[in-house]
Amino acid sequence: MYKIVIIDDEPIIVEGLTRTMPWDKWECLVAGTAYDGIEGQKLIRNVKPNLVITDISMPGMNGLNMIAGLKAEFPDLEISILTGFREFEYAQKAIQLGVTRLILKPSSMKEIEEAVSTMVGNLKKKNVHTDAEECDVDVNGASSFIVKNALKYIQENYTRKLTLGEVAEKTYVSQWYLSKLLNKHIGKSFSDILNQTRINVARDLLKNPSMRIGDIAEEVGFMDMAHFSRVFKKFAGCSANEYRNKHS
Template sequence: MYKVVIIDDEPIIVEGISRMVPWDKFGCQIVATANDGIEGAEVIREQQPHILFSDIAMPGLDGLSMVAGLKSEFPNTEISILTGYRDFDYAQKAIRLGVTRYLLKPSNMDEIIEAIKAMVSNLAAKHIDSDSPEELTGEELKTDNTASSFIVNNAIRYIEQNYAHKLTLSEVAEKTYISQWHLSKLLNRHMGQNFSEILNHIRIKEAQKLLKDPALRIGDIAEMVGFIDMAHFSRVFKKILGTSANEYRNKITSKNKSE
């Protein structure tokens, strides 16, 4: 039996799909439902469903990021979107990320049944059952790469916006809707660096900009870019740029004077 999860912040929709679809007829069973994105992410990670029906316009949820996270971490999961969000470009992006059907609310039962048939057919074509190992076809690898790139770009953007506070891999993973382990793997694969290295490079890049202002003390700059320990900042700065922060500032000052 294929495992099905339904996520929507409208209980009537969750109940309607759960009760009105003859799931047994399609070799499926509902293993869990959820009414918000956070609970839904937990349910998906716990159940690892074969089929997912989900809204992508729920409070506190970045729908495309959720889809990308799911397709990257669980590439064999078939996803159909239920949404009132009528944006063609958004729908195209969702499909490129691996969504099987993009259904506009209110969806009729014929559309939902057609989506179920398509997802079950896709699973059968891949010879996926509850015990199957996840082996990706060429097309799925392409989709997985698109989803993974989407996640990495979102992760880097989030780090660039939040480097100044005590940022953890766990926080970034939560914002990109995937596990810490999977995010770590994607960063290494796409960037050739681990999370700490990426964070440090972003912080030092910002420090370089701030060092151009002679009114700012180096200790204050270290704190402004997220380093609590001045000694740690000094070590990282020298490791990345091959010179101390003070020497770097002196070079900038000398260059400006000569100009």
């Protein structure tokens, strides 16, 4: 049996799809349901379904980021999304990320059935077995989307204590997978990307002789001056003081 997960913040939709759809018709079994994106993400990693039907306008989540995370981490996963958004650009991006069907709310049972039929047909064409797709890192549109969002998040938050786990949560992938993606696409670890971002900013700030080096270290996210000194020398090839003397 193919495993399907249903995610929506409206219980009536989740219960309706779970109980009224003729799942046996497509050799499907509802393996779990969730009522928000974070819960749904955890459920998917736990049960590893073959198909997902999900809303993308639930509170506290970015639907496109969640879709990108799922398609990058589980590339054979078939996804149909339920949405009230009618903007063409939004729908186009969802399709680019690998969504099979975009179903506008309110939707008919016929539309849902057609989506499930198409998803199951795609799985059979790809010869995907009923035990799901966690596989190695692949360079595709979804993974590129995730890396872009991860780098943007790092750039916007480098001044505070930032962890791989937080960035992974914001991009809807596991820490392990985000680490692999960054190494594959950027050729660097999360730690090196974060520190390189901080040191690049520190270099610019060091050109201002009125700023104390200790203040610069703190401003770019280092609470420990000794740590800042070690990292600066690693990435700049000289001490912060030497860099200032050359460039101020």
